[in-house]
Amino acid sequence: MATYQYRCxxxxxxxxxxxxxxxxxxxxxxxxxxxxxxxxTAPHLSRTGSPAFRLIDSTNRSAAEPEIVISRIPGSPRRVQPYSSNPSHRKLPRP
Incomplete structure (x- = not known):
């Protein structure tokens, strides 16, 4: 819908x-x-920034072409890190 200006x-x-x-x-x-x-009159151009337009475009695009991110192959064993490298975790009780 377009906005039209009139004068009586x-x-x-x-x-x-x-x-x-x-x-x-x-x-x-x-x-x-x-x-x-x-x-x-001059056209009323949108004042939203490009990040807003990128979000709108990606939302519209994902309706037909969903973006799929796979972090691991389905069915493969999950790799668990046996220890934490954070020094504050050393003070925690161990199982």
Missing amino acids: PAGTHFEESHPIGRAPEAPPCPACGEPSRRVI
């Missing part, structure tokens, strides 16, 4: 949202009811 003969400005290409030529003014003319 009395000078009132108002906006309406319509599908692109289906905006009425002279909608009635909400204040006075007179037919209004469309005002040509």
